[in-house]
Amino acid sequence: KAKRDGGSQVVFYDESQSIEATERFSIGNNLFQAMKELQFELHYQPQIDLSTNRIVGVEALARWTHPQLGMISPAKFIPAAEENGLIEEIGKWSLITACQQMNLWKAQGLPSIRMSVNISGKQITSGLLVDSVKKVLNDTGINPNHLILEITESSVMQQAELAVDTLKALRALGVGVAIDDFGTDYSSLTYLKRFKIDKLKIDRSFVMGLPEDKEDAAIVKAIIAMSHSLGFSVIAEGVETETQKLFMLENGCEEMQGYLFSPAVPADKFAELWSKHHS
Ligand code: C2E
Ligand code: MG
Ligand code: MG
Ligand code: MG
Secondary structure, three states, rough: OOOOOOOOOOOOHHHHHHHHHHHHHHHHHHHHHHHHOOOEEEEEEEEEEOOHHHHHHEEEEEEEEEEEEEEEEHHHHHHHHHHHHOOHHHHHHHHHHHHHHHHHHHHHHOOOOEEEEOHHHHHHHHHHHHHHHHHHHHOOOHHHHEEEEEEEHHHHHHHHHHHHHHHHHHHOOOOOEEEEEEOOOOOOOOHHHOOOOEEEEEEEHHOOOOOOOHHHHHHHHHHHHHHHHHHOOOOOOOOHHHHHHHHHHOOOOEEEOOOOOOEOOOHHHHHHHHHHOOO
């Protein structure tokens, strides 16, 4: 049993940690099967321009439905995939599937929609990212300007020098780069200056408490001001209420995504949503 009493320095055994590790292990094992049997799907969450109220993009979010276990959250299986090495394959699958979806929507008569795809830090450190992006651009023929790669703050800081070069190479291809979950990790402002990026995503944890939480309000305002002076645009994650939306609009944040407008939905549902919203 876990024993962590008040003043004691010694932690014998943390049960919750071990359950987590076991769970990750079994999820990791199941992932191989899942990849083979194509149990993954991408869902798409709209991103809204705050000044026009229009959908300007979507973020592709991986969904895994296990035949027995049901829906498993990416917050669980992405870390497991990073641990067992499958993230490389899943990451490639996400990228190609999202880009193919752009072509499918286009064929259905939707205008070109900007697509954001999440990238794991492991895809940067492996050194394979730039080549796989090149290949996907080639294979699908999509406009690189319509693709944004979302990379978390913590993953770019892990190997910052490599990240600087990788982001430069991606930008040279015409692909956009956004820093995801900004503010949740240690970030060097020196690197922020050197990273060639287009967008900062304010983490949901700062948005949740708005507008009442004074500290969160101060932090969000500071992030927006800093981003703009460095030439980045800002998107707020996890906007759930009208007052949060208003706060973002009034403080000059360009875009938002969140349950207030829509959660991530399957591709067909998104096409419907778009048509309804823009007719
Ligand atoms: P993220 O990239 O920061 O994505 C935002 C998460 O917040 C998504 O969770 C989304 O469904 C959720 N969200 C959006 N709006 C709201 C809101 O208003 N309220 C609340 N409570 N939540 C909201 P999801 O889909 O569970 O994804 C979790 C994380 O898993 C993502 O965080 C991303 O880091 C990772 N992930 C998902 N798909 C992929 C992928 O294809 N590749 C990689 N490398 N990571 C992925
Ligand atoms: Mg993201
Ligand atoms: Mg995020
Ligand atoms: Mg987040």
